[in-house]
Amino acid sequence: xxxxxxxxxxxxxxxxxxxxxxxxxxxxxxxxxxxxxxxxxxxxxxxxxxxxxxxxxxxxxxxxxxxxxxxxxxxxxxxxxxxxxxxxxxxxxxxxxxxxxxxxxxxxxxxxxx
RNA sequence: UGAGUAAGCCAGAUGAUCGCGUGUGCAGUUAUGCAUACGAGGAAAGUCCGGGCUCCAUAGGGCAGGGUGCCGGGUAAUACCCGGUGGAGGCGACUCUAAGGCUAGUGCAACAGAGAUAUACCGCCAUUGAGAGGUGGGAAGUGAGAGAUGGGAAGUGGGACAGAUUUAUAGUCUCACCUCCCACAUCUCACAUCUCACUUCUCAAUCGGUAAGGGUGGAAAGGCGAGGUAAGAGCUCACCAGCGGUUAGGUAACUAACCGGCUAUGUAAACCCCACUUGGAGCAAGACCAAAUAGAGAGACAGCCAAGGCUUUGCUUUGGCAGGAACGGCCCCUUCCGUCUCCGGGUAAGGUCGCUUGAGCUUGUUGGUGACAGCAAGCCUAGAUAGAUGAUCAUCCAAUACAGAACCCGGCUUAUAGACUUACUCAUGAU
Numbered sequence: 001x002x003x004x005x006x007x008x009x010x011x012x013x014x015x016x017x018x019x020x021x022x023x024x025x026x027x028x029x030x031x032x033x034x035x036x037x038x039x040x041x042x043x044x045x046x047x048x049x050x051x052x053x054x055x056x057x058x059x060x061x062x063x064x065x066x067x068x069x070x071x072x073x074x075x076x077x078x079x080x081x082x083x084x085x086x087x088x089x090x091x092x093x094x095x096x097x098x099x100x101x102x103x104x105x106x107x108x109x110x111x112x113x114x
Numbered sequence: 115u116g117a118g119u120a121a122g123c124c125a126g127a128u129g130a131u132c133g134c135g136u137g138u139g140c141a142g143u144u145a146u147g148c149a150u151a152c153g154a155g156g157a158a159a160g161u162c163c164g165g166g167c168u169c170c171a172u173a174g175g176g177c178a179g180g181g182u183g184c185c186g187g188g189u190a191a192u193a194c195c196c197g198g199u200g201g202a203g204g205c206g207a208c209u210c211u212a213a214g215g216c217u218a219g220u221g222c223a224a225c226a227g228a229g230a231u232a233u234a235c236c237g238c239c240a241u242u243g244a245g246a247g248g249u250g251g252g253a254a255g256u257g258a259g260a261g262a263u264g265g266g267a268a269g270u271g272g273g274a275c276a277g278a279u280u281u282a283u284a285g286u287c288u289c290a291c292c293u294c295c296c297a298c299a300u301c302u303c304a305c306a307u308c309u310c311a312c313u314u315c316u317c318a319a320u321c322g323g324u325a326a327g328g329g330u331g332g333a334a335a336g337g338c339g340a341g342g343u344a345a346g347a348g349c350u351c352a353c354c355a356g357c358g359g360u361u362a363g364g365u366a367a368c369u370a371a372c373c374g375g376c377u378a379u380g381u382a383a384a385c386c387c388c389a390c391u392u393g394g395a396g397c398a399a400g401a402c403c404a405a406a407u408a409g410a411g412a413g414a415c416a417g418c419c420a421a422g423g424c425u426u427u428g429c430u431u432u433g434g435c436a437g438g439a440a441c442g443g444c445c446c447c448u449u450c451c452g453u454c455u456c457c458g459g460g461u462a463a464g465g466u467c468g469c470u471u472g473a474g475c476u477u478g479u480u481g482g483u484g485a486c487a488g489c490a491a492g493c494c495u496a497g498a499u500a501g502a503u504g505a506u507c508a509u510c511c512a513a514u515a516c517a518g519a520a521c522c523c524g525g526c527u528u529a530u531a532g533a534c535u536u537a538c539u540c541a542u543g544a545u
Contacts, residue, residue: 006500007500009463009500010462010463010500011463012463012500013500043500044500045500052159052517052518053159053517053518054516054517054518055517056518057503057504057518058504058518060500061134061503061504061505062504062505064133064134064504065132065133065504065505066505068132068133068134068505069132069133069505093504093505093506097505
């Protein structure tokens with residue numbers, strides 16, 4: 001089990017947003033950019049359009065849980081930001097998980113795809 | 115049993131697997147690993163009040179401005195809470211109440227209405243004038259009628275007288291009665307005229323009276339009844355409301371009784387008055403670490419007075435004035451300071467602290483109607499910083515609402531599925 005490295009600073013987020021590729025699903029958008037390291041750094045962002053603070057916390061936890069389940073099988077060396085889209089407040093865990101899985105497949109981040 | 119009132123309580127539970135944050139212990143050079151304990155709310159929300167804490171001066175004075183506003187108490191403090199008073203609502207349990215002062219002054223009061231803080235439109239009344247009618251009196255007139263009285267005439271009867279004379283008749287005078295005529299005081303009736311008084315109606319006038327009635331309005335100088343008055347009116351009186359005073363009760367708000375002059379529109383979440391109260395900014399506060407309350411640098415300017423020093427046409431030090439800053443509406447006070455411009459580091463992209471032991475929680479006890487306070491014992495109960503509580507499965511359950519700590523407390527307000535407890539009220543039924 002690898003430790004989950006997090007994106008923390010505002011400029012790191014901005015760099016990923018401005019310079020990275022992005023993949024869109026119904027509830028989740030993933031921005032991704034390579035970093036020069038042997039581990040992945042992940043950030044999660046939920047805007048106020050999604051809902052009140054309880055809803056935002058819930059969605060962030062669900063996204064984190066879904067990513068965590070597949071972190072072991074992911075390629076390394078990227079900075080990734082997952083953003084919840086407006087309307088995702090009504091989604092449950094299985095919906096979020098399906099979105100994350102499909103995004104990871106499209107981005108060819110899973111080791112098994114190689 | 116139903117309907118309600120008030121207060122309080124809970125906010126899915128248990129287990130398994132994977133995962134997160136912090137503290138502690140152990141291991142390790144560090145990164146970290148392992149074990150273990152703890153890990154969102156009744157509102158964590160809104161940020162509406164009040165405080166602690168930090169910096170600005172140890173937070174000072176006055177004015178302005180703001181806040182509060184029945185009384186007493188509680189508290190660190192409050193706009194909160196408790197107890198009471200007045201008012202409003204409810205059959206009741208009980209609930210609501212921004213509830214100081216319009217009898218300090220000023221302002222405002224649309225529309226309607228004659229008039230809005232004093233007004234006379236209608237109405238009522240008085241006076242004056244004009245007109246019409248009625249009643250009564252008076253004056254003179256015309257007509258009719260009655261008629262005291264006076265005069266005259268005739269008739270009847272009585273008496274007296276004189277004369278004639280046979281007697282009688284006749285005569286004269288007088289009295290009574292009756293009839294008629296004339297004059298006329300007077301009275302009655304009718305008619306028309308004039309005049310006076312009273313009264314009714316109409317019209318007009320009065321810088322007239324009135325505020326009972328009408329109408330307008332949220333409000334028209336108390337309500338209602340009786341007396342009173344030209345008509346009316348607190349003009350007088352009884353009762354009621356209101357105001358003021360006295361006495362009694364109460365810490366007080368206020369209540370009760372008595373007395374008094376008689377009457378006062380509403381609005382202060384209008385200005386204002388009164389009483390009390392109030393400095394500002396906020397944990398992105400603030401402190402520390404590394405250049406670290408930023409200043410190493412460049413340029414320009416540096417007022418007046420006094421004293422001193424030196425390298426004495428000058429430079430410099432100290433003090434005062436002036437000026438500036440802290441200071442944020444103004445003035446004062448206090449403290450500090452050569453001034454201005456340019457450049458530049460830093461300015462939510464570093465780290466540590468502040469950061470959770472606190473007006474703390476639980477239990478007991480004492481005081482108090484209560485809010486609360488005192489005492490004793492026990493307990494430590496999130497502290498993150500892209501920001502920790504999630505996922506899956508199983509069982510129970512009728513079902514899970516509103517909702518996520520960010521310096522910390524005390525309140526208020528707002529949101530909230532459902533479940534429960536206690537006390538009380540009303541209605542119905544049974545006993």
